Amino acid sequence: MNAFWQAVGFLTRFPVPKRAQTLEGWNGSPKYYPLVGLLLGLAVWLAGSLFAWLFGHASLPLVAVFIVAFWIYATGALHLDGWMDLADGLGSQRGRERALEIMKDSRVGAMGVVAAIVLILLKVAAVQQLAAAGGLASLAAVPAMARAALLAAIRFFPYIQQNGLGSGLRGGVTPAVLLVNGLLALAASFGIAGWQGVIAFAAVLLAGWLFGLYLVRRLGGFTGDVYGALIEGAETLALLVLLVLMDGRLL
Incomplete structure (x- = not known):
């Protein structure tokens, strides 16, 4: 179970047993990422339902702010940090090596701040x-x-930081792990959001693949920051696709 708790402790602020607060099981933790994503999603939905009950239908803008704030808090802003770092690196319009150096800098630049603001507003x-x-x-x-798309990225795209946290994760994402987790995410998408969820999931996978191809060409592969950025971008895209579909514009 250490691998599962590693996934929970890394991707969320949810409490984990003290015995799991080591690196034991780290390389096998990705196989639980979509499951942890589902647990996170259920927590976001329950928190959102509570906020909607407290503030009422007339205060949906306030409810939405609280939901997104809880969402960010529940992940420790880990993925948002990667989104900002990637925006700083790509937004610098510098070469590969310099862009990677900028991404490693703990300071956040103007492009990162703007990218975070736009993403949160969306x-x-x-x-x-x-x-x-x-x-x-x-x-x-x-x-x-989003985390199923991350598994695909870990499996199919190179990781370029030799000593980074993600350097040993690829070995744990076997074809069987990828298939089982893809089916899990697909079942969750259909079971919770119907065909709109399936279409949103397909859009996320397609966008993640195109994003990966671009990053390989631009940076040579993925880093931990890129993994975080992928999650943030995939979640935002899924929300927008669901919104369009539920509004009846495409169906």
Whole structure:
């Protein structure tokens, strides 16, 4: 079970047993990422339902802000940090080596701040409109979609930091692990959000693949920051696709 608790402790702020607070099982932890994403999504949905009950339907903008704030807190802003670092590196318009150096810098630049603001605004607006359309429960599937896309990225795209946290993860993502977790995320997407969820999941996988191809060409592969950025971007895309579908524009 250490691998599972490693996944929980790394991807969320959820409490884990003290005996699991080591690196034992770390390389095998990715196989639990989508499951942890599903647990996170359920927590976000339950928190959102509580906020909606407290503030009422007339205060959906406030409810959406609280939901996204809880979402960020529950992940320790880990993925948001990667999103900002990647934005700083790519936004610098520098060569590969310099872009990677910028991404490693603990300081956040203007591009990172702007990227974070835009992403948070998109999430808040999408959550608000989903809640207004009666689709608040669909939030439960979104984190699992994003972390399934992360598994695919770990499996198919190179990791370029030899001593980074993600350097040993690829070996734990076998074809069987990828298949089982893909089916888990697909089942969660359909079970929670119906065909809209399936389409959103497919969009996330396609976008993640294109994103990976671009990053390999631009940076040579993935880093821990890129993994975090992938999760943030995938979650935001899933929310936007669900919103469009539930609004009836494509179906």
